[in-house]
Amino acid sequence: MSLTAKDKAIVKEFFAKVAPKAEEIGNEALSRTLFVYPQTKTYFSHWADLNPGSANVKKHGLTVVRAVLNAVDLIDDLKGGLLTLSELHAFMLRVDPANFKIINHNLLVALAITFPDDFTPDVHVSVDKFLAQVSLALSEKYR
Amino acid sequence: MVVWTEQERAFIQEIFGKLNYEEAGPKALSRVLIVYPWTQRYFGSFGNLCNSEAIIKNPKVAAHGKVVLRGLDRAMKNMDDIKNTYKELSVLHSEKLHVDPDNFKLLADCLTIVIATSMGTSFTPEKQAAWQKFLAVVVSALCRQYY
Numbered sequence: 001m002s003l004t005a006k007d008k009a010i011v012k013e014f015f016a017k018v019a020p021k022a023e024e025i026g027n028e029a030l031s032r033t034l035f036v037y038p039q040t041k042t043y044f045s046h047w048a049d050l051n052p053g054s055a056n057v058k059k060h061g062l063t064v065v066r067a068v069l070n071a072v073d074l075i076d077d078l079k080g081g082l083l084t085l086s087e088l089h090a091f092m093l094r095v096d097p098a099n100f101k102i103i104n105h106n107l108l109v110a111l112a113i114t115f116p117d118d119f120t121p122d123v124h125v126s127v128d129k130f131l132a133q134v135s136l137a138l139s140e141k142y143r
Numbered sequence: 144m145v146v147w148t149e150q151e152r153a154f155i156q157e158i159f160g161k162l163n164y165e166e167a168g169p170k171a172l173s174r175v176l177i178v179y180p181w182t183q184r185y186f187g188s189f190g191n192l193c194n195s196e197a198i199i200k201n202p203k204v205a206a207h208g209k210v211v212l213r214g215l216d217r218a219m220k221n222m223d224d225i226k227n228t229y230k231e232l233s234v235l236h237s238e239k240l241h242v243d244p245d246n247f248k249l250l251a252d253c254l255t256i257v258i259a260t261s262m263g264t265s266f267t268p269e270k271q272a273a274w275q276k277f278l279a280v281v282v283s284a285l286c287r288q289y290y
Binding site: 028031032035036052105108109112113114116117119120121122124125128 | 173174177178195198199252255256257259260261262263264266267268269271272275
């Protein structure tokens with residue numbers, strides 16, 4: 001399920017709209033990940049406040065969305081471009097890759113909430129494929 | 144036994160109360176056919192599913208979307224016994240329609256996205272949690288009669 005030229009164009013156009021709302025999207029996506037899927041909290045036991053909208057969640061949500069926006073620029077070579085991030089997730093963070101699907105789902109929910117008219121089925125399928133490719137690239141160095 | 148808190152029940156009622164069944168059903172079904180095109184395998188008799196526009200405009204897809212949502216309404220009205228409410232539906236999906244149960248989750252996810260677009264930020268993380276729990280129970284009930 002690799003990205004077609006059409007997918008890449010749709011992703012680039014849509015994420016240009018996402019960029020100015022990066023903090024909002026990041027907050028929604030990460031808040032929902034921690035709340036709706038409480039097992040994900042195990043990766044953040046060092047944070048004081050894991051509630052939706054907390055300072056830690058806002059800051060880290062922004063980090064994640066900025067990384068996704070960066071991945072849009074690297075869309076023609078995600079594996080190569082995300083190598084360092086993959087090493088971070090594989091060797092240091094050791095996030096179980098099953099969780100990539102969880103945060104991707106909540107990113108989609110955050111996008112649907114924030115862009116009800118722009119997040120059409122066509123945009124949805126291209127973004128879903130893109131996030132799946134990002135997850136694959138992040139999983140690259142795991143074993 | 145599924146245990147629902149009063150809050151979860153209230154959230155589910157609220158979400159259904161805000162839903163326009165005539166719109167949300169068709170939107171969710173057309174979205175699953177577009178986002179996960181392999182699901183089209185179950186709708187061979189529905190006519191033109193060639194591209195997103197055709198799917199969105201397809202009257203059979205729209206009609207069936209409404210059927211699906213009315214089915215979910217029955218679950219909402221029988222929240223304490225979705226398992227038995229859906230017994231025949233489960234047999235139907237398994238024995239007659241031969242739907243791969245993994246597909247139920249795909250439709251559930253698309254319905255969640257449709258609700259997110261219509262409710263915006265009022266679809267809070269707490270409501271999302273209750274809603275996804277409800278859908279998980281529905282999906283589990285639909286899978287029950289498979290063997």
